[in-house]
Amino acid sequence: NLILDRQEEWTKHHVPHVAGLIEEMAHNFVAATHAQFGWEMMGWTIGTEVTMKVAGNPILQAQIDRTRQGQADAYDRYKAAGCVFPADLPPNQVDRIHAFILWECEQQYGPSFWPDLFAELRKEYPRLSTAGGRDSRYQITIECFDRLPGLNFSGRLRQAQISLVTDVKSLNPTEPGWNRKLQ
Numbered sequence: 001n002l003i004l005d006r007q008e009e010w011t012k013h014h015v016p017h018v019a020g021l022i023e024e025m026a027h028n029f030v031a032a033t034h035a036q037f038g039w040e041m042m043g044w045t046i047g048t049e050v051t052m053k054v055a056g057n058p059i060l061q062a063q064i065d066r067t068r069q070g071q072a073d074a075y076d077r078y079k080a081a082g083c084v085f086p087a088d089l090p091p092n093q094v095d096r097i098h099a100f101i102l103w104e105c106e107q108q109y110g111p112s113f114w115p116d117l118f119a120e121l122r123k124e125y126p127r128l129s130t131a132g133g134r135d136s137r138y139q140i141t142i143e144c145f146d147r148l149p150g151l152n153f154s155g156r157l158r159q160a161q162i163s164l165v166t167d168v169k170s171l172n173p174t175e176p177g178w179n180r181k182l183q
Helices: 008-013 021-033 043-054 060-079 097-110 112-122 127-128 134-147 153-159
Strands: none
Touching: 008 112, 021 043, 021 127, 043 060, 043 097, 060 097, 097 153, 112 127, 112 134, 127 134, 127 153
């Protein structure tokens, strides 16, 4: 990232390449808030928005657009297969389903989606920080999403056959024998 003259983003748009930091922001978001949904998709989504604000450029936007299209395609295929994650996609990409749901919610809810969610997460921080594990944090996070008017978040998850009590990582999707379902 420090050899700017070798970065297309720098040479064409005069902003450094920082897209790799999105993943680190996702880790930090999950660790700091204790919120749990879709592996680290809440953090990834917020990381993309932050990255576009501080170093936005057409190259980065195209990468994000391709990723979002891949998430939408994975979701469509998941639904078409009776809510079974596509066999030709690596299991560690199962959180594409969660990312699509977050994107859909954000588009429906509008620009106050994340600020309103953060307000709910702050109210639950004591519970989130002392929860007895990933699945407990997941359930509390879903409660926070459910408080956002008009989303019917739990209903969306039920419709997509996504567990309301077990986080995707707890399903061990990268282990042999995973049934490629989210329940």
